Amino acid sequence: MTSIRPPTDHKPAQVVVIISNGPGELTTWVKPLVESLHNQLAMRPCEKFARISLRLVLVPCPNATGNEQKAAESWNKFETITSAKNFWNLIFNPKKYGFWPNQGVVVFLGGDQFWSVLLSARLKYKNITYAEWKARWPFWNDRIAAMSPQVKQLLPKKLKQRCVVVGDLMADLQKEAKNNNPLPKGKWIAILPGSKKAKLSVGIPFFLEVADHLLREVPFCNFIIPIAPTTSIKEIIYFSGLNNPISKQYNSKIKNIEQATGKLPWKKLITNQETKIYLIEEHPAHEFISQCDLALTTIGANTAELGALGTPMIVVVPTQHLHVMEAWDGLLGIIARLPILKWFLGLLIGLWRLRKRNYMAWPNISAKKMIVPERIGKINPIEIAIEAKGWLSSPKRLKGQKEDLRALRGEEGAITKMTEEIINLLEN
Incomplete structure (x- = not known):
């Protein structure tokens, strides 16, 4: 029996590319944001023929364990995952790693901020950087999502309009850690x-x-x-x-x-x-x-x-x-x-x-x-x-x-605000 390939218009029209590196960032930043994005948008792979594809690109980092790809694959939330060892191959030959639509957003969530800037320039996608302490390449960021007002204050005056203070992405952890399963009494x-x-x-x-x-x-x-x-x-x-x-x-x-x-x-x-x-x-x-x-x-x-x-x-x-x-x-x-x-x-x-x-x-x-x-x-x-x-x-x-x-901790809601900023970049 001959398999039927989906028509070409089933190719994604947009891509959200998450850039990250180590286990801490994957667990506390990437996972909750990815779940929020899937709740707000119809995205591949959860929606097979959705017009938006969600992908993960792991970047070179001395803090990585080498097992990040396996951990992320277990979530079943990404259409593709590019390992850190293949990052430079992706930069030189993106087509080798799948179809890349003309429109997309690269989201920095861990590692060296330069990798995010480099990949967004190569793919000609918009870029949003989550900055805990400092936005290191603000002139090359379309949007800067700051953890605190101090991050915004460090920016050149003419770039402050690119920055929005979303808060601490980990501030929601306490809310998510519902004690539905209380531990037995004791220390x-x-x-x-x-x-x-x-x-x-x-x-x-x-x-x-x-x-x-x-x-x-x-x-x-x-x-x-x-x-x-x-x-x-x-x-x-x-x-x-x-x-x-x-x-x-x-x-x-x-x-x-x-x-x-x-x-x-x-x-x-x-x-x-x-x-x-x-x-x-x-x-x-x-x-x-x-x-x-x-x-x-x-x-x-x-x-x-x-x-x-x-x-x-x-x-x-x-x-x-x-x-x-x-x-x-x-x-x-x-x-x-x-x-x-x-x-x-x-x-x-x-x-x-x-x-x-x-x-x-x-x-x-x-x-x-x-x-x-x-x-x-x-x-x-x-x-x-x-x-x-x-x-x-x-x-x-x-x-x-x-x-x-x-x-x-900052105010709760940073994940929601970050999600909104990504959606705004996709729509504008």
């Missing part, structure tokens, strides 16, 4: 070891040992690890084992993984000290993270995510594992790649932070003061366990940090 601690291999190789063995110590300090507390969409339980097991050299420096190991039993539908990680940690594989896990009394995390986009959810946290960077920090982002990664200076990493970070009053966790960066504790240096897991016990033993301190985090 709940979320462990976020990171999603990149370099962070997992440190975070898994370190935080497993913290959990073992903390359970002895605070009996009957409960732990969850939300499995990032760009990693897996298999990787968690790998980085806790002897194949990971860093794991050899810690006593805590994974004894086994148990299947879900009882009321909670999650697998359980059991350490060799009999500590139970629930593994949440559904994405996103905001509904459960937001109910936790405290989170233990490393630096990265997850600190912004926790802040948006109003979850108190302790941010931990154990700098004793310098040789794996070369793949980290920001100042840590830069210094760790320097053959001599990296051995003075702790001292350099201390001096840098004292002189510049800079911070590494997003809530602190945003507030320009210490909102959440940052523990950076040669840290022992038991130190973090004892500090966590102190926080858990002081509901007033936890409430205070939660209120500070909520005060940092």
Whole structure:
């Protein structure tokens, strides 16, 4: 039987191209915006013969894990996804990656803003950039969606009219994290070891040992690890084992993984000290993270995510594992790649932070003061366990940090406003 091809007028007339990079941006920015766009517009692939196609282009980024494409594919929201390794091929030969209509909009939602400008110029599409802190290529942006009025103030006077303040895209996370499934009573601690291999190789063995110590300090507390969409339980097991050299420096190991039993539908990680940690594989896990009394995390986009959810946290960077920090982002990664200076990493970070009053966790960066504790240096897991016990033993301190985090969030509705701006560019 001969297959019948749809007529040529079934080709999309317009394209919305999302530009993004790492796991944090995909989860907290891209996913909610994509869902909003599909709710407002008939778009492919959800509507097979719609006149608008929604596509994702991943861009080169040192913060990416390499699993972003697989995670995004699981949503079934994009007609095509172009991997980061094919970005330059797309620039040089767009036709190789499908039919591109004459009209479209490129939306920047993560990575280097230049990639968005470059792709929109190549495709001759309009460009809208979501700017958290600064619009770096304002003359090449048709529209700038700013997180705050401060972003607009930094623009040249003649370009301010291109900018609209939409607010914080993560401000809606708390609203979306409806507690339809309340956690059982007790103290709940979320462990976020990171999603990149370099962070997992440190975070898994370190935080497993913290959990073992903390359970002895605070009996009957409960732990969850939300499995990032760009990693897996298999990787968690790998980085806790002897194949990971860093794991050899810690006593805590994974004894086994148990299947879900009882009321909670999650697998359980059991350490060799009999500590139970629930593994949440559904994405996103905001509904459960937001109910936790405290989170233990490393630096990265997850600190912004926790802040948006109003979850108190302790941010931990154990700098004793310098040789794996070369793949980290920001100042840590830069210094760790320097053959001599990296051995003075702790001292350099201390001096840098004292002189510049800079911070590494997003809530602190945003507030320009210490909102959440940052523990950076040669840290022992038991130190973090004892500090966590102190926080858990002081509901007033936890409430205070939660209120500070909520005060940092912008008004809700940024996703809706961003959606409206994209639609306006498509229509005009």
